[in-house]
Amino acid sequence: MSTFIVPRETYHGLGSLENLKAIEGKKAVIVTGSGSMKKYGFLDKTINLLKEAGMESAVFEGVEADPSVETVMRGVAFFNREKPDIIIGLGGCSAIDAAKAMWVFYEYPEATFEEIIKPFSVKPLRNKARFVAIPSTSGTGTEATCASIITDTGKGIKYPIVSYEICPDIAIVDGDLAKSMPKNVTADTGMDALSHDVEAFVAALASPYSDAMALDSIRSIFVNLPRAFEDGNNLEVRQAMHDASCMGGVAFSNALLGIVHSIAHQIGGMFSIPHGRANAILMPNVIRFNSRDTDKYRLLAQALGKETAEDFAGEIERLRQRVGIEGSFKAYGIDPTAWKEKLDAMVQNAMDDPCTGTNPRKPTLEEMKKIFEACFDGKIVKF
Ligand SMILES: [Fe+2]
Structure with a gap:
């Protein structure tokens, strides 16, 4: 007997970012990287679409390639201040992976990193927020996966967090965002x-x-x-x-x-x-x-x-x-x-x-x- 897990909703096709207008929530935190989503106008577009959905938003910027434990923890502090009920990972896999890990610690402040890297150990999420993934790179497929990779920079090791719980609720697969990728x-x-x-x-x-x-x-x-x-x-x-x-x-x-x-x-x-x-x-x-x-x-x-x-x-x-x-x-x-x-x-x-x-x-x-x-x-x- 086996299970097959996918996001509850996947919107795909050019222009599918527009589906953000129909998302229900009060406050969104958008987690993004170091600038390409802003430079190409997708961050503003996301904020405006959320406004049309009647939602406030706050932005956590600057997630680096191979996001670190420290970045995740800074994000969690930001979440605790902003109290989102929608979390949006926008950009490359690093931004989405970091947002997934932040989500876990936002819901379970007492959890430790050592606990959550044990496979399938994450407790039920969605008590505080739902998760929307909007990728700008065509690679990890993290918008549809039960995985997130976080780097312990001190030890030089990449830790996979694996849990059905961190599969996004909504994936938006809009190829327009991918034009921001260099060769x-x-x-x-x-x-x-x-x-x-x-x-x-x-x-x-x-x-x-x-x-x-x-x-x-x-x-x-x-x-x-x-x-x-x-x-x-x-x-x-x-x-x-x-x-x-x-x-x-x-x-x-x-x-x-x-x-x-x-x-x-x-x-x-x-x-x-x-x-x-x-x-x-x-x-x-x-x-x-x-x-x-x-x-x-x-x-x-x-x-x-x-x-x-x-x-x-x-x-x-x-x-x-x-x-x-x-x-x-x-x-x-x-x-x-x-x-x-x-x-x-x-x-x-x-x-x-x-x-x-x-x-x-x-x-x-x-x-x-x-x-x-x-x-x-x-x-x-x-x-
Ligand atoms: Fe891979």
């Missing part, structure tokens, strides 16, 4: 979305429901990511990528992920490589490793007119090159000495990462290390 962000986030689909499709908890979402999203990304990369002003293509990202979010939120993410969480925390870029480098070798224990990659190859798992890994490499992402970690200037020093700790943390539990093939410590090393050098992994 490199389009590439990195698009490859992140693809990695969600691919990992969810072969994960231990995959179901016909998550497979359908993942497969359709993969087909769309192979067509639309290069187009979005080449012409960011094509709003139809932006919408297609926004939809694909949201569907990938639904897929992985229910089926969970695998060791691409276990490894990327460590490298991202230690060396500040953008998450989706790390996934793009890791995916082909993880497919080669996993393909001994699952034949589902063949279905993905067939969806692209190819045959084998190796064909599919090759298609990902070609897509990665088309969107300007290199094939190794060393190409991004990671110092080999620092890498060697941190390697054993990263390998162990990747083994302990919750995503490893749903990977279709269980790696040994040595196999995990081999994948890290091959991807650092940009070599094909052989087992």
Whole structure:
């Protein structure tokens, strides 16, 4: 017996931001990042639409990439002053993820960070506020997921908060907001979305429901990511990528992920490589490793007119090159000495990462290390 969790309402399509006018509430707090939503006019538009809905709003700005525990706590203090009954995460995944964590502590001031990072430990929310997610990047699908990633900057570790409770009540998937993404962000986030689909499709908890979402999203990304990369002003293509990202979010939120993410969480925390870029480098070798224990990659190859798992890994490499992402970690200037020093700790943390539990093939410590090393050098992994 399994469950399949999605946001209660998902509005999608160009102009769907207008649906804010119909939201019921008294006071909204909008949590956003460091400026692109303001610069492109979407923050003002959101405030005005809420006004039309008869709602006051206050803005918590400046959530950084990879939001920290400290930022979350500052947000909670802001919530406690403003007392919202609607929380809106507006912008990239960082703003939405931070807003989700703030929401938990706003509802449960006595909770500790250590408690809420235990999977499925968040108590029932919605006693104080409902949650609206409005993404501006087409990558994490956080508008539709039961997950949030918060960084402990002191320890250099990314903590996933996972709970059905933090799945947003309302997701607004309006591709117009995605035109604010520069080229490199389009590439990195698009490859992140693809990695969600691919990992969810072969994960231990995959179901016909998550497979359908993942497969359709993969087909769309192979067509639309290069187009979005080449012409960011094509709003139809932006919408297609926004939809694909949201569907990938639904897929992985229910089926969970695998060791691409276990490894990327460590490298991202230690060396500040953008998450989706790390996934793009890791995916082909993880497919080669996993393909001994699952034949589902063949279905993905067939969806692209190819045959084998190796064909599919090759298609990902070609897509990665088309969107300007290199094939190794060393190409991004990671110092080999620092890498060697941190390697054993990263390998162990990747083994302990919750995503490893749903990977279709269980790696040994040595196999995990081999994948890290091959991807650092940009070599094909052989087992
Ligand atoms: Fe991801």
